[in-house]
Amino acid sequence: MDDLKYFEILNLNNRLKQSISKDQYNISVLSNITVNQFKEILELPLRLEEINAVVQIGDYDNIVQDSIKYGNSNVIIIFWEACNLLDGLHFKIHAFNDDEFNQLYERIKCEIDLVLKNLQNAQLILFNKFTPLCFSSYDLVENKLDILTSKLNLYLKEKIFSNLKIIDVEKTLFNVGIENSFDFRNYYSSKALYTINFYRKYTYSILPFIRSANGKSKKILIFDCDNTLWKGILGEDGFENIQMSSKTKAGQIFNEIQNIALELNKKGILLGICSKNNLDDVQKVIDSHPDMILKDENFTIKKVNWIDKATNIKEIASELNIGIDSVVFVDDSSFEINLIKETLPEVNVIQVPEKIFEYPNVLRSKLGLFYSLSQTIEDINKVNIYKEQIERNNFEKGFNTIEDFLTSLELNVTVQKNNSRIISRISQLSQKTNQFNLTTKRYTESDIEAFLNLKDNLIFTFSVSDKFGDNGIVGLCIVILDFVSCSGYIDTFLMSCRVIGRNIEFKFMDFLIEDLKSNNINKLYSTYVRTLKNNQVEKFYDRLGFSELDSEENKISYCLDLNEFQPSKINYINIDYDRC
């Protein structure tokens, strides 16, 4: 809504008003100034969240009378401006003597009493703190207007009851800026004090209350792991090198993130993990990494596997029996964020910002999504109840939507053969890649150089780009040819975890086999060597149609007749040789 102009808000709100079929949710705004522009700005985001909010603006300066009239609205919002308690009070007050000041103070206290008495059975009252800021922001020493508002606020605090929330409107004023919040032209012509920009931010600040009153506060915060809960990629950097310690510059950010999540969990908000990693690796970090703040008991559910995250998140919602619209998901990857945005639009997504120092602030700014009006003991124990109740349900995989999504990415794979200028990168890939790696052979730069010098060796590398950017060189395939028997052996096939989950490996294999066939090769041999980290590729060659030749304890050998090979039907990935 921040990017919509005011008239666009009016338009969209008009359209939604016609089409929304839910029961009306009545919000009354009581005020002693003109606040008419607030109506649609508040209605729109609520309607977008499927709450059919209808805002009634009360009569000008009729707060007391309106408190009787609108007492049974669902929500009552009170804009009681100090500057207009009397016409021109904001300048007249400085000439008041003590008697006049006290008289005014007592009068307003009585009016507050009366209003709150009339509203005592209201479902929810949002009462803005009294603020002098519009006319008092240049005085650095307390003046009479400041004193009046302080006293009134203290009095309000004493009268607080459970359905009354005192809204610190000054925090919104700080966020928007004093100069951008007030419209003097409109104030002097029609007592319309606030700007559209103020109402936008103010609306955002009170949404959590209304969301909660409608049972729509979010229930679970699901985190990715790498570069989201800690700095680094566990599968590449290893247990020792990921960082989340408060003592390191990089780690302190993630330490704070985990602490924020821990506090949420203590209030009864569920935490979950959805990560493409080996479960054992992640579990080891949770159980025994010295800097890990969040413990196993804080995570109600973990989906650590190689399935796409949309499926995983749907499963999480289904297993916990909560709506998909009560999920908030945090990830550093644009790919994953966009996947969820497009396939599960009801999920609130938070992308870890590139400027990592902004991450805690971004997370903190979204905590309102979880706000709950009533925080009972049950909420806090609920976390345990959910953990005990997890069962697997059947659900639809929805692959078609994933395919559509992958198509929208405009994936491009560029292949190079025997490129001696990237020996360093080839060696690095072989040393660092652990998970999508069929044989996990580690090669130094001189090993690679030696390979390149033998004409029977083909070293394929490929890079992947999509509409969001270029991932660089992320794949390596070394094939050793035997021209006598017209066969090849796949010595190495690996891919960086950056590009897993997009079926690139299958498209590359189609390409490779085509290429080999055109060079008179008609048989391919390959091996899968099992390690602690690569079980995600255990069935890779089987899926391609290779036949098992032999299997020992940790090693399976395969063979494929290239004339019998069935290429994948993937039409959403472009693949070609580098034309340079």
Place this chain on the structure above:
Amino acid sequence: MIDVKLKNIMSAVFEVSVDKINDESSPDSIENWDSLNLMNLVVSIEEEFNIQFDDDEIADMLNFKLIKEIVSLKIK
């Protein structure tokens, strides 16, 4: 161009369809054209064109034709 933008804005503020707006459109011919909605119209136009009207200009906004003229002059 200004014509189209202004009609879109008026349509949103007064909840009338764009084709019902012409040069003579005024508080007499458009039901929702009251002082409160006029303020909303002013605020919307100011936001869209990044201008600010003074009270005299607002007082002169008596029909669509006049609004167009005032906005055109202001933009220059």
